[in-house]
Amino acid sequence: MNGPLLTVTHLTARHGLLTAVREMSLTVRAGEVVSLVGANGAGKSTLLRTIAGAHPATAGHIALGGRDVTGMRAYQRVREGIALVPEGRRLFPDLTVEENLLVAAGRSRTTRWDLDRVLAAFPMLRPLLRQRASSLSGGQQQATAIARALLTGPRLLLVDEVSLGLSPAAVADVYASLATLAAEGVTMILVEQDLTRAMSAAGRVVCLREGQMVLAQPADAVTRQQVVDAYFGIRESAVPADASRERT
């Protein structure tokens, strides 16, 4: 089994007085795909952004491959191998798909992910290379944003809100490409609201609630109901122990 690639230790991140991520610890092994789920405001985006250096950590540590990156700026973490696809994707709308991709390719850490290889994982982008990003559908934009992140040669790919706002067909296309990346051993943390997708795409499901991790289980060892219960904070103990006796 591969060793840990990402180690998050007692991480706290705030927005002013609000603690969005509270003393969270999480380890992700090389080659692992983790789905991060949780209700709106649970802290998923803040966790991803803090790992990527787009938001400051108040306390705790983040290490990649054993190297502490907590004090590094976002661009330095890209060089270390952390790539974030943010919510809203943030493409350059006036540039073509190819230009958006090549912006990142110039900063690649490795030659492993060149344009051809990325396009093999995202075949839907090939006919779109000359189109301006502003003319793309949501699914095409998401594919471009993930492909752009891949061209930085990441060791860890973070994708916020993979399927938010996409049509069912676009979601299927994006997940087909993510499955290709997973098969190639790309380590990923995916924020996904769709629990069915979250559980089928990942090896492990991690659920956050109010800035804390309330479930972290192999995807095949947990039921959808258990994830839903963790999501809403419903515990078995909330069901009266004598409820079944009352019915008899």
Ligand SMILES: Nc1ncnc2c1ncn2[C@@H]1O[C@H](COP(=O)(O)OP(=O)(O)OP(=O)(O)O)[C@@H](O)[C@H]1O
């Ligand atoms: N820029 C900000 N300023 C102030 N508070 C913020 C900011 N961004 C997030 N928050 C708050 O931090 C908490 C965690 O938000 P975060 O966006 O990390 O959650 P999330 O699980 O990603 O939810 P969503 O699915 O809505 O994006 C929420 O209470 C949110 O209101």
